[in-house]
Structure formats: C-alpha cells, structure tokens
Amino acid sequence: MTESNPAPLSDEPVAADLAPEAAVAPVSPADDRSARTRQLLGMKGAQTGDTSIWKIRLQLMKPITWIPLMWGVICGAASSGNFRWTLENVLISAACMFFAGPLLTGYTQTVNEYYDREIDAVNEPYRPIPSGAIAPSQVVTQILVLLAAGIAIPYALDQWAGHTFPTLTVLALGGAFVAYIYSAPPLKLKQNGWLGSYALGASYIALPWWAGHALFGDLNATIVVLTLFYSLAGLGIAVVNDFKSVEGDRQFGLKSLPVMFGITTAAWICVCMIDLFQAGIAAYLVSIHENLYAAILLLLVIPQITFQDMYFLRDPLKNDVKYQASAQPFLVLGMLVAALALGHAGV
Numbered sequence: 001m002t003e004s005n006p007a008p009l010s011d012e013p014v015a016a017d018l019a020p021e022a023a024v025a026p027v028s029p030a031d032d033r034s035a036r037t038r039q040l041l042g043m044k045g046a047q048t049g050d051t052s053i054w055k056i057r058l059q060l061m062k063p064i065t066w067i068p069l070m071w072g073v074i075c076g077a078a079s080s081g082n083f084r085w086t087l088e089n090v091l092i093s094a095a096c097m098f099f100a101g102p103l104l105t106g107y108t109q110t111v112n113e114y115y116d117r118e119i120d121a122v123n124e125p126y127r128p129i130p131s132g133a134i135a136p137s138q139v140v141t142q143i144l145v146l147l148a149a150g151i152a153i154p155y156a157l158d159q160w161a162g163h164t165f166p167t168l169t170v171l172a173l174g175g176a177f178v179a180y181i182y183s184a185p186p187l188k189l190k191q192n193g194w195l196g197s198y199a200l201g202a203s204y205i206a207l208p209w210w211a212g213h214a215l216f217g218d219l220n221a222t223i224v225v226l227t228l229f230y231s232l233a234g235l236g237i238a239v240v241n242d243f244k245s246v247e248g249d250r251q252f253g254l255k256s257l258p259v260m261f262g263i264t265t266a267a268w269i270c271v272c273m274i275d276l277f278q279a280g281i282a283a284y285l286v287s288i289h290e291n292l293y294a295a296i297l298l299l300l301v302i303p304q305i306t307f308q309d310m311y312f313l314r315d316p317l318k319n320d321v322k323y324q325a326s327a328q329p330f331l332v333l334g335m336l337v338a339a340l341a342l343g344h345a346g347v
C-alpha cells in the first residue's frame, strides 16, 4: 500500500497489531515520565498505553506544534506597528493566538494524523490512531469541532476589528484548506518535498503573521511578500522534520528532500535555506534603514550556524531534534526582531 494509493478509510483502529513491541517494552520510572510528557505534547519518542480519551485527543493535536503559530501572531501584531499594551488588546491577541494554535494547528495535526495512519504504523506506531487508542470516527468528530471553532473565533475577531472584508475569517478558511490538501489525498502536498515543506513553512510563518498584522493594522502587499520570503527559511526548518521518517517515507513513495537528495545534500539544502533567507530579510531591513534591527537579526543567525555545524550537519538523523531545540529559539527571536523593525518603519 502506498501513500499515493492510501488504504480505504475504515473505522477500525489501524495497526495496534503492527507494533506490539511498543506496548510491552519495560521502562524505568524516569523514562516513563518523560515518555508520557512527550506523548502528550505529540513528540518523537512517546509511549502508548494512555486510557484517557482527552489525553489522547490532546496528543492528536500535538500541542508542541502550536507554539510557532502563536508566536507568528505576536510577530504580526508587532509588525502592524499599532499594538498598544491595553488589556483589551492583550485579550484580543490571546484569542487570535488561541484560534491559530490550539484550534487550527490542532485541527491541522489531527487531520494529518488521520490521513497518515497507515504510514505512521510503520514510522511511529505509538501514535494514537495506529496504536488503536482512538477510533477514526472519533478523530473525524474532533476535526470538525476544531474546524468550526477555528472559523468562529476569527469571524468574531473580524467584527471586533471592524473589517469590511473578513480578512481573518478568510485566512482561517485558507489555512484550513491548505492544511487539508497538505495531508489528504488526492493532492497530499506533503508527498512533494518542495511543495509540502513550503506549504508548511508558509503556514507556520506567513499565515499567523498575516493574522496578527490584520488584527491591528492593514495587511499590505509588502508584508505578504516579505513573510512569504521569510517562509523559505521556514521551508528549511520543515525539512529538518523529515529526517526522522526517511525510511518510512521512501517505503510509501513520499518524496521528501532527504529521500530525493540523500541525507547529506538535504541537510545542506536545509541549512542554506534557513540561513540565506534570514540574511535576505536582514538585507531588506538595511534597505529600509533599520540597521540596528538588521544587525541583531544577523547576530541571531550566528548561533544557528554554530548549532548546524555542531549538531545537524554532523548527523542529521541523530541530531535533528537536538538541533531544532537549540537553534529554533534564535530563529523565532529573529522573526520578532524583523517584525518590530517593520512596525518601526511603518511598512
């Protein structure tokens, strides 16, 4: 069975029997605690065996992945140049972060888990659907609830902002659509390494940025183009995520960059994209005379290059998670620096 020709969508738990070893391996109490936390956050190295349906539902939504989207909203609010520290603005921003993170990213991840259940039975059999912890029909209900709430809140925020054109609602609908075609057949963008990774990078950097910007200011073409450019660095980050599943991806015909180019070349493509596109944003900041912000952004790229050299390029398969944990804080801080510069320049 290949990814391009996926299994019929039955209501049966997919593959508890494909991964019996995951359920019986003995673990120490410390390992057990860590595995449970990883399970709840939706991280690699989790364990099976949780019986609470709410914990399983949360695990499907991968809370760890909400953070970049929530951060993107903050960047957008900063780049609008209009954010003021009032209680109302803080609550409104929190509502925007809530729909971008828990609701729509939660929806995205749940859709992804649903359509990936066959391949996950090979790559990560401890995940909720392949381990049999939740039935696919329950997952579909979860997807619909998250989607409905993830559209209702931006609609309310459009009313608050007095938008004549419902920008936030349209962004949410567009994001939900991209999320769907990313994971679901027939398009399944993730099958194509370039397209899928760019969709992911843009959705994690540009879309929430646009939402935060539109909430407090006017979303204009310059911000749209710049953030789409920034998303090419996000593409590099997205590819880092593909090294862990290279064997299963190859087996299921998914053309991720590591599958297409091999581990070493793909790792170099990753780091070049991450570094060069951040540097490109810094160059733009210089061009609009935001030199201090540009210098800070470039300084934040240096530790990322260091971690690429120390961890990622030496062994991308072993050090992918370690690299992300070490380098990503600098990348996301750089996003905020760029956003503040744009807000300061009144772009």
Ligand SMILES: C/C(=C\COP(=O)(O)OP(=O)(O)O)CCC[C@H](C)CCC[C@H](C)CCCC(C)C
Pocket (backbone or CB within 6 Å): 069, 099, 100, 104, 105, 108, 109, 112, 116, 171, 172, 175, 176, 178, 179, 182, 183, 190, 199, 200, 203, 204, 207, 208, 211, 241, 245
């Ligand atoms: C499902 C996603 C990544 C997981 O991909 P993959 O299956 O390759 O990796 P795993 O093996 O680790 O599962 C993320 C896909 C993102 C998607 C293209 C679009 C996201 C849309 C946003 C959530 C919408 C935000 C809207 C906005 C207005 C804030």
